[in-house]
Amino acid sequence: MDLFEYQGKQYFAQFGIPVSPGGEADTVDEAVAQAEAIGYPVVVKAQVRVGGRGKAGGIKLAENADEVRLHAGNILGMDIKGHTVRRVWIELSSDIAKEYYASFTLDRPNKLYLGMLSAEGGVEIEEVAATNPDAITMLSIDPTVGLDLETAKRWVAEANLDEEAREQAAALLVQLYTCYVEGDCDLAEINPLILTTDGVVRALDAKVTLDENASFRHPEWEAWAGTDTEDPREAMAKEKGLNYIGLEGSVGIIANGAGLAMSTLDVVNQVGGSAANFLDIGGGANADVMTAALEVINADPSVKSIFVNIFGGITRVDEVAKGVIEALKRVDIKSPIVLRLDGTNAVEGRALLKDHLSDRLVAEPTMLDAARRAVAFAAAIEGGKG
Amino acid sequence: MSIFVDENTKVIVQGLTGGQGRFHGVRNRDYGTKVVGGVSPNKAGTDFEGIPVFASVAHAVAETGATASFVVVPPAGAVGAILEAAEAGIEFIVCITEGIPAHDEAKCFNILKKNFPNARLLGPNCPGIISPGKCNIGITSGDIALAGGPVGIVSRSGTLTYQALHELSQQGVGQTTCVGIGGDPVPGTNFIDCLEAFEADPETKAVMMIGEIGGSEEERAAEYIKAKMTKPVVSYVAGVTAPPGRKMGHAGAIISGSQGTAQAKMEALEAAGVSVALNPTEAGEKMVAIVRNL
Missing domain, CATH: 3.40.50.720 (NAD(P)-binding Rossmann-like Domain)
Incomplete structure (x- = not known):
C-alpha cells in the first residue's frame, strides 16, 4: 500500500522523525482553517501518489488566507498525470538551505537492507543514479544487526552532508530505519530531506510503501485502508476479497494463480488484444469466488469479452466448472465468455459444461486458442459499435 | 537422480x-x-x-x-x-x-x-518440490508430473509450474525434479541454486526456467548460465504487459521504477544463449523439441 505524503508524514511522526507542522484538507474552507491554525506562510500541497506535483502546479506557497483560498481552490480537483487531487496538505513553509535524499529499501539480490543517502536531493533519485551515481552513498545493512547511531554518523560524513546537518541527520536516519523495519515498510524515502536556513533537519516529503503482508500486526493501518485505491473497480474487488488490478484494455481476465494470471495478460497482448484487468482467484475457484469475480468484471464498462483461464492443480477443474455454471445463474453477464479449463479433472469439468455452452459461452482447448477467441469477440463488439 | x-x-x-x-x-x-x-x-x-x-x-x-x-x-x-x-x-x-x-x-x-x-x-510462498515417482513435498498435484526425466524445472510461479509439467507430461517428456522457488521478495532458494544442482545431476539433460517480473534473479541466473551451464535451458518470463509499481499477485512480482521488467530479463536470458519462449505453451514445445533431439 502506497501512502499519500500526509499519511507518510503522520507515520514518520509516530517514529519521532521531524516533519513540518501541518494538516490535511478536503475543501477550500478546511484548507484556510488549517492554515490559520498553523500560521503563515504555508505551502499548499496536492496529495497524489505521483511525482512531478510541483511542475504540474500542485504545490504553491501562500502568505495569507486569500492566497490559501486561491491555491487550494485551483489544486483541489486538479488532474496530475491522470490522478485527481481530492485532498491537500497544508504545512508551515520551510526556508530551505540544502536538499538531501535518504531512503531504506530491500536489496533483493543480496537479501539485505539498502540505505541510500545523497547530498543532492530534491530530484528524482533514479536520475541521480543514472547521471551521477557517485553522489549516492549506499549502506548495506544486515537485518539481524540493524543500524546504530555510530554507523549513521559515519554514513552522513561519508555522504558529505553539511557539517551542521550531520548530527541531526544521523539521528533521523536511525529513526527512519526504525520506521522502515518496525513500521513494516517496503520503502521509506525522504526526498527532499532538508536543512533549513536556521539549521534544522527535517523531512519535507514522505514516500512510504507499506508491506500489506504485515497488516495483521498493524491495526493502525486500518485508518488508511479506504484511501489506497482510486480505481472504483479495484475498490469493488477489494471489498470482495479479490486480488485484482485494473488495466486499460477490453478483455476481462479471470485466472488462478499469480503467474498464470500474468501470463494470461501477456498472451492476450500477443494475439493483438489487451486485458482490462489482472485477477487471480487463487485456489478457491468455487461458485462464490467465481460469482464475485464475474460481478467485478461485469461492472467494468470497458470489458467487451471475458477470458477465464484455469489450470487445475489442487483446484479441480470439475469444481471450477460447477462454479462457473452456478455463477452464471447468479450474475447476468453482459459480455461473451471464453473458457480454457485444463489440468486436474479437466475431462470431467468439460463434460459438465458441455450442455451450457452457447455462442456466448465457449470453450477452447488451449490458452492461445482461448486468447484468440476472446480477443476476436472484443474486436467484433468494439468494431460493431464504431 | x-x-x-x-x-x-x-x-x-x-x-x-x-x-x-x-x-x-x-x-x-x-x-x-x-x-x-x-x-x-x-x-x-x-x-x-x-x-x-x-x-x-x-x-x-x-x-x-x-x-x-x-x-x-x-x-x-x-x-x-x-x-x-x-x-x-x-x-x-x-x-x-x-x-x-x-x-x-x-x-x-x-x-x-x-x-x-x-x-x-x-520458499516461502512456493508450491514445493516434486521428484516424480520419488518424493513430493508441497501442494503440486502428483498426477500432472511424469517420472523418468530428463527435464528439470525451476519456477517462481505455482500455476505456471503446473502448466509446464502438464505441457511436458502430455508429450511424454518426464521430469527429474520440479522446484517451485516461490513468488516472495526473499526466496530461500534461488534460480542459481537450482541451476547448479541440475547442472550437477547426471539424469537431468535440460532445464526449463520460469521467471516473472520483479527483482533481478533472472538476470543473475542468465550470468550463471552463460558462465557455467552446459545443459540447454528454455525459459519463459511472465509479466511482459504488467504495469510498473503494482504487485502482480506475488509480493515479489513488482516492477520498481525501471527495475525488474520482463523485457530486461528476457534480453539477459537470450544473450546468455537461453531459448526464450513468449508463452508457456511455446516453452513446452521448445523443450519437447530439445528433448527429442538429445
Whole structure:
C-alpha cells in the first residue's frame, strides 16, 4: 500500500522523525482553517501518489488566507498525470538551505537492507543514479544487526552532508530505519530531506510503501485502508476479497494463480488484444469466488469479452466448472465468455459444461486458442459499435 | 537422480493438524513420500491418519530421523517454525506459507545463512518440490508430473509450474525434479541454486526456467548460465504487459521504477544463449523439441 505524503508524514511522526507542522484538507474552507491554525506562510500541497506535483502546479506557497483560498481552490480537483487531487496538505513553509535524499529499501539480490543517502536531493533519485551515481552513498545493512547511531554518523560524513546537518541527520536516519523495519515498510524515502536556513533537519516529503503482508500486526493501518485505491473497480474487488488490478484494455481476465494470471495478460497482448484487468482467484475457484469475480468484471464498462483461464492443480477443474455454471445463474453477464479449463479433472469439468455452452459461452482447448477467441469477440463488439 | 530430495527423504509436516497440513500432508504421503511425522504442540502423542504427531521438531527428528520438513503454518508463525526446524538439524525446509512480512523473511534468511549454513529453505510462498515417482513435498498435484526425466524445472510461479509439467507430461517428456522457488521478495532458494544442482545431476539433460517480473534473479541466473551451464535451458518470463509499481499477485512480482521488467530479463536470458519462449505453451514445445533431439 502506497501512502499519500500526509499519511507518510503522520507515520514518520509516530517514529519521532521531524516533519513540518501541518494538516490535511478536503475543501477550500478546511484548507484556510488549517492554515490559520498553523500560521503563515504555508505551502499548499496536492496529495497524489505521483511525482512531478510541483511542475504540474500542485504545490504553491501562500502568505495569507486569500492566497490559501486561491491555491487550494485551483489544486483541489486538479488532474496530475491522470490522478485527481481530492485532498491537500497544508504545512508551515520551510526556508530551505540544502536538499538531501535518504531512503531504506530491500536489496533483493543480496537479501539485505539498502540505505541510500545523497547530498543532492530534491530530484528524482533514479536520475541521480543514472547521471551521477557517485553522489549516492549506499549502506548495506544486515537485518539481524540493524543500524546504530555510530554507523549513521559515519554514513552522513561519508555522504558529505553539511557539517551542521550531520548530527541531526544521523539521528533521523536511525529513526527512519526504525520506521522502515518496525513500521513494516517496503520503502521509506525522504526526498527532499532538508536543512533549513536556521539549521534544522527535517523531512519535507514522505514516500512510504507499506508491506500489506504485515497488516495483521498493524491495526493502525486500518485508518488508511479506504484511501489506497482510486480505481472504483479495484475498490469493488477489494471489498470482495479479490486480488485484482485494473488495466486499460477490453478483455476481462479471470485466472488462478499469480503467474498464470500474468501470463494470461501477456498472451492476450500477443494475439493483438489487451486485458482490462489482472485477477487471480487463487485456489478457491468455487461458485462464490467465481460469482464475485464475474460481478467485478461485469461492472467494468470497458470489458467487451471475458477470458477465464484455469489450470487445475489442487483446484479441480470439475469444481471450477460447477462454479462457473452456478455463477452464471447468479450474475447476468453482459459480455461473451471464453473458457480454457485444463489440468486436474479437466475431462470431467468439460463434460459438465458441455450442455451450457452457447455462442456466448465457449470453450477452447488451449490458452492461445482461448486468447484468440476472446480477443476476436472484443474486436467484433468494439468494431460493431464504431 | 533428483535434486534436493529423493525416495529416501524422510519428511515431517509442521502444522500437520491444521486444515492445509492435513490435506497436503496426507496427499504427499499417499503419493509415496516418506512422511514420518507431524509437529503440533497441542496434539503431541496422537496420530493423524497413521502419521505420528510430536510436540516439537527436535522430538520428531529424534524419533524418526527426518531430514526434511514441510512447513504449513500461518504467516505470523512461519518464520518461527522454519527456525525451529533448522535448530533441530533439518537440512531441507519447504515453506508454502503465503503472506509472510518481507522483513521477517529477510531476518529469517540471514539467520539461516549465519547460524545454519547447512540448512536449505525452499520458499516461502512456493508450491514445493516434486521428484516424480520419488518424493513430493508441497501442494503440486502428483498426477500432472511424469517420472523418468530428463527435464528439470525451476519456477517462481505455482500455476505456471503446473502448466509446464502438464505441457511436458502430455508429450511424454518426464521430469527429474520440479522446484517451485516461490513468488516472495526473499526466496530461500534461488534460480542459481537450482541451476547448479541440475547442472550437477547426471539424469537431468535440460532445464526449463520460469521467471516473472520483479527483482533481478533472472538476470543473475542468465550470468550463471552463460558462465557455467552446459545443459540447454528454455525459459519463459511472465509479466511482459504488467504495469510498473503494482504487485502482480506475488509480493515479489513488482516492477520498481525501471527495475525488474520482463523485457530486461528476457534480453539477459537470450544473450546468455537461453531459448526464450513468449508463452508457456511455446516453452513446452521448445523443450519437447530439445528433448527429442538429445
